[in-house]
Amino acid sequence: MLFQEKLIESIKKKCENDRIVSACMMYGSFTKGEGDQYSDVEFYLFLKENEIHNFKSSEWMNDIASYDLLFFNEFGSEVVVFSNLIRGEFHFLPESEMDIIKTFKVTGVFPDTKSMFIYDITGKLKPLLDELKGEGPKRMTNDHVNFAFNNFVNAWIMGVNVLKRGEHARSLECLSYVQKYVLQLLRIQEKTTDRWLNATKNLEADLSDKAYRKYASTTAKLDAGELYNAYSNALRIVEDLIHALTSDYQFDINRGFTNKLHSHLNDLFSSLE
Template sequence: MLPQQHLIERVGSLCRADERLVAALTYGSFAQGEGDAYSDIEFWLFHGDRAVDPHTWISGVGDVRHVVVNEFGAHVAFFPGPVRGEFHFAPATAIETVRTWPARGADTDRMIVLDRTGGLRRALDSLPRHTRVPGTAEEIDEVCGRFVNWLLLAHHVSRRGELMRALDALTHAQRHLLWMARLVSGSTRRWLTPSRAAESDLPPFLVAAVHEATATADAASIDRAVAAAWTHGRAWWIQLADRSGRPVPAGLFADIDACVPMTP
């Protein structure tokens, strides 16, 4: 049994024994049946009127090396291995907000750790199993437009000499390029995190194309990556537009063609 599975079992035992908790769920790789030695463990814990101290609660799970609150308010714990554990603590009234999630990502039975009232099951069952993928011409056009937004930012700030900022923008452009590659190939099951398992989900030629849009923090590397990203992104936008029957913005294409060279 993997260390993560031992930790998951321990969290389940603690949840069932803690009368302060109304409900708890797990999500991510293990809930989806895809967990391995490199996977995180991830939970939402909903408490009643008596609040839970996150640091104290997490310390009961195992040998905690360190805990940090991330940018999204989750408590991230590091266990030996190292194993990363993500814990969201919220009042029971927040169970209803689960209904606003884009999708479950896993079967309800695999996600529920504790549900004293049945409210968590009802909230999870209200969600689709998978995230809705952009399907209309307008939605697909928006994905492509956002790709160009980040790509042009990367190009412009690199010309100013802000190479680290250009790399940051290029990372966002590459994420949108992956979404476009998934739309082109029809491999959209892992839509929310397009980089996840991209090497196995996408055809090798699409993976290679996205790799070409990767750079290091020097001007020549960024120029090559921007050119490659536009070459492939431009072609995929045209392909997707042909499918949807929506014309590409020819004037914008001409403007970008004039300032961003394409790769052969």
């Protein structure tokens, strides 16, 4: 049995024996049949309103497994690094906030809501999880294609501009956003949009070899020449995607505009020679 599977069992037993916990649900890889020895464990725990002031997550975690770090990340999740370096993400919320589960529907597909159910004494958790069943949000739409194209342009121009200024590190940071929107468009083209929000997950299996090589060509080290090539390749990929997607989708960007971007990039090339 994987350590994560043992953790899941320990958390279930802890919930069953803790009067403060009203309900607990799991999300992430182990609810999608994708969990392995490298996967995180991720939970929402809903606590009784009149007891939550007595709750200390550090003490609660000590009863689950030994850990080295416990802290809040930039998204407000409580992150635990267990002693064997397996990560966990926990959200401890009052029972009155269980309706937050309804907001998960727009984030993706939930193929097995039964596996998400860990514990509940309120009778509210299962109906809320049932609402997540079925198809996920539609990503292959004009709005999503337009969003990806337009945000690609935004990130691309900023990245090229700071590269021209000599801010190579900042340009490399901008490149990560360029890659994100290129990847979303490639997923649109290849009809693998279930991982739209976490677009790099399982990429090696989801994309064709050809599309994966295209994505790889947009990567770079902290080097002006490599950054130039990555931005140039990204623009050429987007031009190909304009041609490939134009018969099925309506969007603002066109080849005339990308020609202007090429000219903008060529100015940079001249300065690098």
